[in-house]
Amino acid sequence: MLSVFRRCDRQRAFILLACLSLFAIFGDSPHAQEILREPQGEGLPNPSSVSPSSLKLLDPVEDLPLPVNSTFDDDAAGEGAADSSEKAATEGKRLRLETVPVPGGAELLTIFGRARDSHGKVEEIPLVSVLRDTLGDADPDNDRLRYVWAHTYARPDILQLAAAATPFLYARLGNTHAKQTVPRPVLDLADPARQTWDRAFWLALRTLFLDSYGFSARATARTFKRNVDDYKLAHQLRALAVLSLYEPKDKALSPVELHDIQARLALAQKLFGGIVDDIYLERAYQKQNTYWRDVRGHNWELLRQRAEAEGLYFEPLRMPDGSETHAILWVAREDLRKNRGRRFDGRFLNIANPWRDDDLLKWRGYTETWCFDRENRRVTDGDPSVARRAEMIPLAVYGLDHPKIPILLVDLRDRLNPKRREMSRRSLDDVARNVLQVSRFGDIYYFLGRAAYDFVTGRRGMDINQPSRLRSYSQLKLLLAFDARLAPQLRHEIEERLESVSLNPLDNGADAEIRIARQQYAALLDYAQRSDGLAARLEKDRRAELSAFRHGRAAKALFRLANIASLGLYKHSEDAPDLRAELDGARRLAYHRRFLREVASSTPRVEVVWRIEDVRRSLSYIADHGAKADGETARAVARIFNGTEDEIARALSLRCLYRINNETAKNELLKIYRNGQTEERWRILTAQYLIAAMRERQSISSSDARAVMTMLQLAP
Numbered sequence: 001m002l003s004v005f006r007r008c009d010r011q012r013a014f015i016l017l018a019c020l021s022l023f024a025i026f027g028d029s030p031h032a033q034e035i036l037r038e039p040q041g042e043g044l045p046n047p048s049s050v051s052p053s054s055l056k057l058l059d060p061v062e063d064l065p066l067p068v069n070s071t072f073d074d075d076a077a078g079e080g081a082a083d084s085s086e087k088a089a090t091e092g093k094r095l096r097l098e099t100v101p102v103p104g105g106a107e108l109l110t111i112f113g114r115a116r117d118s119h120g121k122v123e124e125i126p127l128v129s130v131l132r133d134t135l136g137d138a139d140p141d142n143d144r145l146r147y148v149w150a151h152t153y154a155r156p157d158i159l160q161l162a163a164a165a166t167p168f169l170y171a172r173l174g175n176t177h178a179k180q181t182v183p184r185p186v187l188d189l190a191d192p193a194r195q196t197w198d199r200a201f202w203l204a205l206r207t208l209f210l211d212s213y214g215f216s217a218r219a220t221a222r223t224f225k226r227n228v229d230d231y232k233l234a235h236q237l238r239a240l241a242v243l244s245l246y247e248p249k250d251k252a253l254s255p256v257e258l259h260d261i262q263a264r265l266a267l268a269q270k271l272f273g274g275i276v277d278d279i280y281l282e283r284a285y286q287k288q289n290t291y292w293r294d295v296r297g298h299n300w301e302l303l304r305q306r307a308e309a310e311g312l313y314f315e316p317l318r319m320p321d322g323s324e325t326h327a328i329l330w331v332a333r334e335d336l337r338k339n340r341g342r343r344f345d346g347r348f349l350n351i352a353n354p355w356r357d358d359d360l361l362k363w364r365g366y367t368e369t370w371c372f373d374r375e376n377r378r379v380t381d382g383d384p385s386v387a388r389r390a391e392m393i394p395l396a397v398y399g400l401d402h403p404k405i406p407i408l409l410v411d412l413r414d415r416l417n418p419k420r421r422e423m424s425r426r427s428l429d430d431v432a433r434n435v436l437q438v439s440r441f442g443d444i445y446y447f448l449g450r451a452a453y454d455f456v457t458g459r460r461g462m463d464i465n466q467p468s469r470l471r472s473y474s475q476l477k478l479l480l481a482f483d484a485r486l487a488p489q490l491r492h493e494i495e496e497r498l499e500s501v502s503l504n505p506l507d508n509g510a511d512a513e514i515r516i517a518r519q520q521y522a523a524l525l526d527y528a529q530r531s532d533g534l535a536a537r538l539e540k541d542r543r544a545e546l547s548a549f550r551h552g553r554a555a556k557a558l559f560r561l562a563n564i565a566s567l568g569l570y571k572h573s574e575d576a577p578d579l580r581a582e583l584d585g586a587r588r589l590a591y592h593r594r595f596l597r598e599v600a601s602s603t604p605r606v607e608v609v610w611r612i613e614d615v616r617r618s619l620s621y622i623a624d625h626g627a628k629a630d631g632e633t634a635r636a637v638a639r640i641f642n643g644t645e646d647e648i649a650r651a652l653s654l655r656c657l658y659r660i661n662n663e664t665a666k667n668e669l670l671k672i673y674r675n676g677q678t679e680e681r682w683r684i685l686t687a688q689y690l691i692a693a694m695r696e697r698q699s700i701s702s703s704d705a706r707a708v709m710t711m712l713q714l715a716p
Helices: 002-007 010-026 030-035 084-094 158-164 193-208 210-245 255-267 278-309 333-338 417-435 444-459 470-482 488-501 510-529 534-550 553-565 579-602 612-625 631-642 647-659 663-674 680-695 702-711
Strands: 095-102 106-116 122-133 144-150 313-318 324-332 368-372 388-399 407-411
Touching: 095 510, 095 534, 106 210, 106 470, 106 510, 106 534, 122 210, 122 510, 122 534, 144 210, 144 255, 144 534, 158 210, 193 210, 210 255, 210 417, 210 470, 255 278, 278 313, 278 324, 278 579, 324 333, 324 470, 333 388, 388 470, 388 488, 407 417, 407 470, 407 488, 417 488, 470 488, 470 510, 510 534, 534 579, 579 612, 579 631, 612 631, 612 647, 631 647, 631 663, 647 663, 647 680, 663 680, 663 702, 680 702
Parallel strands: none
Antiparallel strands: 095 106, 106 122, 122 144, 313 324, 324 388, 368 388, 388 407
């Protein structure tokens, strides 16, 4: 093949390898014809065109009974008609929060969950921990969230690391043996930009040095980095899923803190997510929730209607919070003979034709017996309306939280089917980047060919060349651990097939992750109680945090560059005789600064959305202690003045602008004075503040100073 590459130009070689990779993956599969098949009907179904009474499915809210041959815990969720209080009680039993004090003035908050291993044994395991720096007091205004640990995120073994650096190795080789070492956090909440700058540094290092050393160095480095990043991303997604299931029932973890953590974990998946300002976290959280809810609803309806059209049965799977993130497709054994030889359109389903599968006729795997009434609606066994019973065979498990289509996660007849589909995009990227050294921005032929290929596969609902399934896989692992309604045998079969789908050699099995979680949490507790452990690290982080408050943008940029260039070994810190007192003031100022900026950017009328008492409280703090507040705070205060009718809030706003000692604040005061719509009494008060600021020689631009003197008829 190397001689072929030398003789052929880059464009022909790419076309050749692309075709070879596609046919190698799909050539022996009936899904190879998906590329040439014309779409039948519209891509998006019309829900109003389907009669609910004719659907062979389970209504997700009203008609979801329990499988008659499944076993359940006493705290399992009831039928779909259970009210929200019962769901909350069930969730409360499954997830709990434990707080452990850390020497030096901090708290370790850990979410525990009652999960099942592969043998069906229910055990409580630590899932996610968050370090909150409280400075040793009970006031939340000066708290700062530090680190997030996902306890299944362990240091890989040597064998796993070697496999992760092997190009074109898309398989898991074994489990890590977690040692009593300090666990690594999946996210630093106090320094989220670190991950963004690390990516930029790696990109520069790879482009300038590694790519010039030939195929071996290039492919090894890229493959290793990709696997390491995917391994970390998978556990960030796992932590995000756990936190989304937890509902705070006390003040241990406030809703604002919970939303901030979830927003940061979601933004960590984006290229520049680490540099998003804190005031946009709530907006990012709401936007992500809305987006995934819409995606889930679209995929739910799409998969449901496709299943009904092909004579299959659709069953949604619920997470403990009630969200339907996955679904199982079933087929009735009696339908296999009735529909023998029937044409099957696998679009969006991406499984082989069940009506021509001889193995299904002799199926000896897991089955369930379902009961139906005369209108073909599923009812519980023993219900007087039972008209018939049917033996059901599970076919596949799908993830609904996927941006394109319902994504195939487990095929119970062909365990390699989902893996081939997941490999389709990864293998194409690896061949293009590692072998041919082409990219979308460096080769016009590759750009045009890949754009056309992405358009065709994306618009026609093909489960090839799709975004990664990491999010759906992470959620499915949690669902299998927490959903008590799944029969143990079915759960075991899904878990067994799920393990074989992984492309990352760094991944671990379900039972191994339970063991790893316990070991990691024990190591974290030991590290937290040592005098040279978490307390020492916390003190170092506080000194580094203080430098951010003391220095300007240029100095902070130099410190960041030094940290990146030293691979994280250098971290600038400040010496302070009274560190906690200085940090306390800086954090309180940052807390009220963020709140006021959120208020100013969220609504034109403050009283409509926010409690005016909370706004007054933050304005009062800035008016008393905000001399060092920045220009963004001054602009936010000015917008609040113009956006409220509350007399106290307006007076406090003007006082804040007088107290903030920078040019922006005085410029905003001058704008308020010049505004013809401002009432005369507020203009008089503004003029008094401007005169006082000039007498005190506060920071004010020369042009604004001349304007003030002219306005007051003073000598220039």
